[in-house]
Every structure is written in C-alpha cells, then in structure tokens.
Amino acid sequence: MSHPRSALGPEDLVKAARASGVTDERLLCALxxxxxxxxxxxSHRASAYADVPIPIGHGQVTTQPSLVAMMVAALALTGDERVLEVGSGHGFQTALLARLAAYVVGVERWADIAEQARVNLAGQGIENAEIVVGDGTLGVADRDPFDAIVISAAFPEVPPPLAAQLKAGGRLVQPIGPGGQERVELYEKSDQGLVCRRTVALAYFVRLYGAYGYPPTAPFEDAG
Known part of the structure; x- marks a missing residue:
C-alpha cells in the first residue's frame, strides 16, 4: 500500500529554519x-515537510520544525554533549539531537508513542539515543549530569530536578508559560543556579505534566 507523499521535501524545512534565523550549518545539515x-x-505523511505541528495521539502534537531548529540551535551543540530531551514524541527532534551530540536520552510520557520513537530511530540507524517512559519533570538521574536539556512542553518554571541534572555551564531550553502561550527561554547554569540568557521564540506548547509540572490527568505509563 502506498502512502501519500508530500510535494515538499527536507530542503523546505531547511529553508524554514533559515528563515527563522537558524545559521548553525551542522544543524541545517542534520535537518x-x-x-x-x-x-x-x-496518515499525515503528506504534511511531513510543511512547517506545521502534526498530531501524534493522546492530545499531543509534534513541535513545528522551524521551532525545533530554533530550540536545538540555542543549545549550541558541538558533538561531545550528553543531552536530555523531555517530550520525545515520535523521535524527530531526538534524531536531530543524536546527529549533533554524543548521546541523547529522551523521556516520553506515553508508552506507545515512546515505542514508535524507538522504531523510527532504529529505522534511521541511530544508535546513540534511547527513549525511556516516565515523568519528564524528574529527568533521568541515573544518566546525569547533562550538558544540555531541551523540554518540549510548557510550565511556568523549570522543574528543580532538571536544573539539578544540568552540568555547570550547561544550557537548558524550555517553554515558560501556562501551556498555550509561551516564551521559549534559554538558560545557562552558573554557580548561582539557572540564569535566563535570552528568549528564543514565542510559541504555543502543550502542558508539561508530572511531579514538578501540572498534575497529570492520567497515570504515567509503566515502561515495562
């Protein structure tokens, strides 16, 4: 059975990223x-190369590709980093991070979405990324410290466990807001804690649920 194919292609996402101000050539090549x-x-492959979010189930959507590029670019990855990703979805951002860093661990709330991400990453031959199911606001303490952290859901503040798992000098990007109207902020960890360096973009994100986010409306699924 053939699937509908988009008239657009990866180069259109590169153009959208450039138009958003992304200049990191390593990132553009990864894109x-x-x-x-x-x-x-x-069912949504025909829209894959449009610069739009795509629904993936459980009320979740992918992040707009140009916004993904802006958030990843803000991490300023050079290739040696350990990266934590909160909210992996189907793994597209994970794949970009894996092409730009040494190791990526993604945390996804929904087990079926996480499994699809694993399948998608394996299909690309990506071996330096893993997806775990759990509460992203808790981070992944047995894999820390991380050089960079990116959160793909919104909350008014950075969850303390994520700040704690970031290395000194490390960068963290998170949408700050109530869910639906956010400032995507870049933080850097100093001796005094997280310091907000700049606003990356204004955007709309789903809410961040968990012990250090909004109270979950359903239980977190067991990775087993």
Missing part, C-alpha cells in the same frame, strides 16, 4: 539528512 516523513503517522 536535511533526517526525513521527517519517517517520524510522523502514516
């Missing part, structure tokens, strides 16, 4: 090399 059509549900 060009990562087929978004392999990271969205089959």
């Amino acid at each position: 060009r090399a990562t087929p978004r059509s392999d990271f969205v549900p089959a």
Whole structure:
C-alpha cells in the first residue's frame, strides 16, 4: 500500500529554519539528512515537510520544525554533549539531537508513542539515543549530569530536578508559560543556579505534566 507523499521535501524545512534565523550549518545539515516523513503517522505523511505541528495521539502534537531548529540551535551543540530531551514524541527532534551530540536520552510520557520513537530511530540507524517512559519533570538521574536539556512542553518554571541534572555551564531550553502561550527561554547554569540568557521564540506548547509540572490527568505509563 502506498502512502501519500508530500510535494515538499527536507530542503523546505531547511529553508524554514533559515528563515527563522537558524545559521548553525551542522544543524541545517542534520535537518536535511533526517526525513521527517519517517517520524510522523502514516496518515499525515503528506504534511511531513510543511512547517506545521502534526498530531501524534493522546492530545499531543509534534513541535513545528522551524521551532525545533530554533530550540536545538540555542543549545549550541558541538558533538561531545550528553543531552536530555523531555517530550520525545515520535523521535524527530531526538534524531536531530543524536546527529549533533554524543548521546541523547529522551523521556516520553506515553508508552506507545515512546515505542514508535524507538522504531523510527532504529529505522534511521541511530544508535546513540534511547527513549525511556516516565515523568519528564524528574529527568533521568541515573544518566546525569547533562550538558544540555531541551523540554518540549510548557510550565511556568523549570522543574528543580532538571536544573539539578544540568552540568555547570550547561544550557537548558524550555517553554515558560501556562501551556498555550509561551516564551521559549534559554538558560545557562552558573554557580548561582539557572540564569535566563535570552528568549528564543514565542510559541504555543502543550502542558508539561508530572511531579514538578501540572498534575497529570492520567497515570504515567509503566515502561515495562
């Protein structure tokens, strides 16, 4: 059975990222090399290379690709970093991070979405990323410290466990707000804690749920 294919392609996402101010050539090359059509549900592949969010179930949507690029660019990855990603979705951002850093661990709330991300990453031959199911606001303490952290859901403040798991000098990007109207902020960890360096973008994100986020409306699914 053939699936509808988009008239657009990866180069259109590169153009959208450039138009958003992204100049990191390593990131743009990663965007060009990562087929978004392999990271969205089959029913939405025709829209894979449009610069729009795509629904993936459980009331979740992918982040707009140009916004993904802006958030990843703000981390200023050079290739040696350990990265924590909160909210992996179907793994598109995870794949970009894996192409730019040494190791990535993604935390996803929903077990079926996490499994699809694992399948998608394996399909691209990506071996330096893993997806775990759990509460992203708790981070992954047995993998820390992290050089960079990116959170793909909104809350009015950075969850303390995530700040604690970030290395000194490390960067963290998170949408700050109530869910639906956010400032995506770049933080750097100093001796005094997290310091907000700049606003990356204004955007709309789903809410961040967990012990240090909004109270979950349903239980977190067991990774087993």
